[in-house]
Amino acid sequence: MRRVFLFEDLLLFSKSKRSASGHDVYVYKNSMKTSDLGLTENAGDNMFKFEIWFRKRKSGDAYILQAPSIDGKNTCVVETSRLLWKQDIQNRGKNDKKCD
16 A cells, blocks of 8 residues: 655655654655646546556556545545646646747
8 A cells, every 4th residue: 555645746655654663654665747647537436546647658557546535535636636737727838938
């Protein structure tokens, strides 16, 4: 099981481990730039799952993520979508300026 953290420019995958002192420690496993991400709101028949895929990689490079609840999934999907749309709009503005 992995923990996923969404930042403005980065999606970070980590694994949770318990330290000798009893605290949770997160070990880095992988990360992807959010500018490379796409989102599919539903994955398969499980209503807790959604899919993150990568635009600039070969097809099949995708992760199916599962939230602990429907509310958790909806929050993840809404926040990820909001971030991806925001970046898309910013990138369109940058591309438009290059054409001037």
